[in-house]
Amino acid sequence: MVLQNREIIVTGAAAGIGKEVVRQCIEEGAAVIACDRNQEGLDDLKQRIDHRDKLFTYALDISSYKAVSAFFHYLETEHPELDGLVNNAGIYLAKNIADYQEDEINKVLDVNVKGGIYFSQLFGEKLLQAKQPGVIVNMSSVAGMEGSSDAIYGASKAAILGLTKSCAMNFSPYIRVNAVAPTMVDTSMMEVIPSWRKEEYLHSELVDTPVTAKDVAETVVFLLSDKSKHYTGATFDINNGGYLR
Template sequence: MERVWNSGKVIVTGAASGIGKAIVNHCLQEQTAVIACDIKEDALYDLKQSMGGKERLYTYRLDISKYEEVEKFFEYVTEEHPDTNGLVNNAGIYLAKNIMQYEPEEIDRVLDINIKGAVYFSKFFGKCLFESKRRGSIVNLSSVSALDGSTDAIYGLSKAALIGLTKSCAINYSPYIRVNAVAPTIVQTPMMSQIPAWRVEEYLANELIDTPVLPEDVADTVVFLLSEKAKHYTGATFDLNNGGYLR
């Protein structure tokens, strides 16, 4: 494989379903080994089986919102997969609530997973590569809601924070690690089915392209950003929204 940095391994969080699963599949098709992380052990097992139990797929169960678990994971990566050079911060949750309905513990849960998890992974991944001046790439999964707002304000906040994290890490890790974000519109996954019907209609009515965005489409963009073909991009956000919101 020539497209990903030095043919190394890629870490994908939230890898067992939806967009994460599509990213894992695309990386494997490109002959790139993947370390798939998810909180659901049974879903990781199903992922492995659905990919034909491929030798290039490694699975690791952890809660990305727990700093100690992420630290332990990167000890494993350093020892067992020192050639890792790609990270996709994909894991996230969407509670589909109005901000007035949120309880304090729910706010903490969304921000811990959607923001802190990406921060923890970015920190330890950066330490693995930056100090030894190794080249690599981070891709953060944001959302159109980061740029246009969301009916779930806490989710929108968390996705906007990822764009800020992307830009800042691009500066911090220059020139060795490229850091970019992908901000998809509504994607046909179980999580996105929770969006209110009126909001879905609004999104679709604004789109200039009438082809639905699928998890595989997002994965195409992510794999491009991991690859040498994107070697001149860092600190950028890629709007995957069918032209629905022009900037």
């Protein structure tokens, strides 16, 4: 078990990739603090997961600094020894930039960018003060690497790539920080991607095996483990060879 006795925070944990990351982390021996704004989804996760004694759930809005700060105060007493953070939470509205309203722009950036910043800042501060080693894995996207038909989503995922490199520098030598940038994954988010965009992604890929949440989670677990001890500030494309340059 590559994560034996580790304590890992996973955001956006109630569905999709986050749910699979939680499952695999626990399977690899970790205890997981699963965060999501969807309490019902967290309750369902708790019912379906094996080794429930290894799963702790916490409902919060990651776009609220006050809520995230309260969560880290909770960790001080309930989970003082942290080892890893997976910034996975994100939203996708599937809109053309011309159709976005101001509140929608703020909503996407607040969750996809600010949420990751808040968690990274407070996690990094905690471990650096203790001079404790740790790992952060950020969930970006092919949209952050190559652009997106939804410009706000693409911009938010590009911001995560910059955050990854900057945090790798700021948090060295104690905390490794890497990103994962998947292509389309068969989750609820894929259902709202425009059909022409799906065809474009598939046409660019050199391998015709669909990328699954399980595939992405396996990469996340690798990055959380000591097997990736020499990687920091890197982005791992899970895109079947799409958009080679």
